[in-house]
Amino acid sequence: MKIAAGWTLRCIDCGAVFESDPPGYTCSRCSGLLEAVREGGALSRTDLFGKPGEGIWRFRALLPFDADVRPVSLDEGRTPLIRAVNISKTLGVRNLHVKNEGQNPTGSFKDRGMTVSVTRAMQAGVRVLICASTGNTSASMSAYAARAGVRAAIIVPSGKVAAGKMVQATAYGATIIRVDGSFDDALSMLLGTISGLPGFSGMNSVNPYRLEGQKTTAFEVYEQLGFSVPDYVVLPVGNAGNISAIWKGFKELRAFGITEKLPRMVGVQADGASPIASAFWRGSDVITPVQNPNTIASAIRIGRPASGKKALAALNESNGMVLTVTDEEITAARRLLSSKEGIFVEPASAAPIAALVEIGARLEKDAVVVCVATGNGLKDQETIEINIDGTPLVADRSGLTDLLERLATQSLVRA
Ligand SMILES: *Cc1c(COP(=O)(O)O)cnc(C)c1O
Ligand SMILES: [Zn+2]
Secondary structure (H helix, E strand, C coil), rough: CCCCCCCEEECCCCCCCCCCCCHHHCCCCCCCCCEEEECCCCCCCHCCCCCCCCCCHHHHHHCCCCCCCCCCCCCCCCCEEECCCCCCCHCCCCEEEEHHHHCCCCCCCCCHHHHHHHHHHHHHHCEEEEEEECHHHHHHHHHHHHHCEEEEEEEEEEECCHHHHHHHHHHHCCCCEEECHHHHHHHHHHHHHHCCCCCEECCCCCCHHHHHHHHHHHHHHHHHCCCCCEEEEECCCCCCCCCCCHHHHHHHHHHCCCEEEEEEEEEEHHHECHHHHHHHHHCCCCCCCCCCCCCCCCCHHCCCCCHHHHHHHHHHHHHHHHHEEEEEEEEHHHHHHHHHCCEECCHHHHHHHHHHHHHHHHCCCCCEEEEEEEEEEHHCCCCCCCCCCCCCCCCCCCHHHHHHHHHHHHHCCCC
């Protein structure tokens, strides 16, 4: 399949340039990661912004598709950027904004990328979309497959898989296939098989089209801040596609003459799954996989980050950093964000807020900080304890009146 006019795919390792998609979306010379590159000249702000289009497709000027391609869209993107007025003091960040990606069609930012990778697969006449995932990638892929009218297959490890995570994929009609082995086994088996199979297309993180969609987060943040670039973008990092994509988005705004400034990228990993943080602080560009990644934040429970190399480049180029947080800090930050700002996120998405508890007060006083809240809290309900027996019980109307009168002046439950 030829890529759109003015675009190529380039290998980030050996520099090979492709004018059509190589099998498996990786470099056919060295197996390196590919990146979409636009050859065109400068754009004006009005070339990119204020255009019509479903979801992220309003940013077509910077998407690798010809004008006549019809997108497979669920109107993803256009998510709120909320000024976090209630917690900013606590965190020592006066100018704090939360980009609430949980408002996407399947509840995470994955939809931004999936609309693009699925649209590309449909152009190529694919009949089955496939990925190895037990979480948000599988939910998103299944929804867009349903929308496109093709099959979805999800490869999962044979060991215990939290049933709750597969609810969405099941609802959207995906076929679930178990592989005898670990998650990494499942993924490498899939990647090894898929490129030779006609009619199939892999939707895992190495697919460069996903990052093309995810980079639109940068465009929206810029737009929502009144056409201005924030000082810091803070986000959780697992396979590291999203940090690479958002950085690419800001870089393109600059490369095509729309902005001059760039933000500093701040990645956040969980203590028990921090291979990128380790490499970054060692000053190394070699990422040593973590054998048994462990954290409550399942979306970033990744030991072998697929886009690790791109992420390290984003961190170094942007003069950024990666921080680590504990599960306790993540849980406390999640509660802070929901109970003080009304934004309920899944554990991974609270990691940036947890990191700001640590470093917020050390940032420049007027720094504009954007935290990316990557996924909806309803996706991860098992991690919230509900103590219904501990709540007040009333027997009659006078009991209720009594209780409500007290409620007006004091809190009946633990804050
Ligand atoms: C996928 C995901 C992440 C991690 O994103 P990467 O691109 O893998 O680094 C973080 N949070 C949520 C909710 C996710 O679904
Ligand atoms: Zn290569």
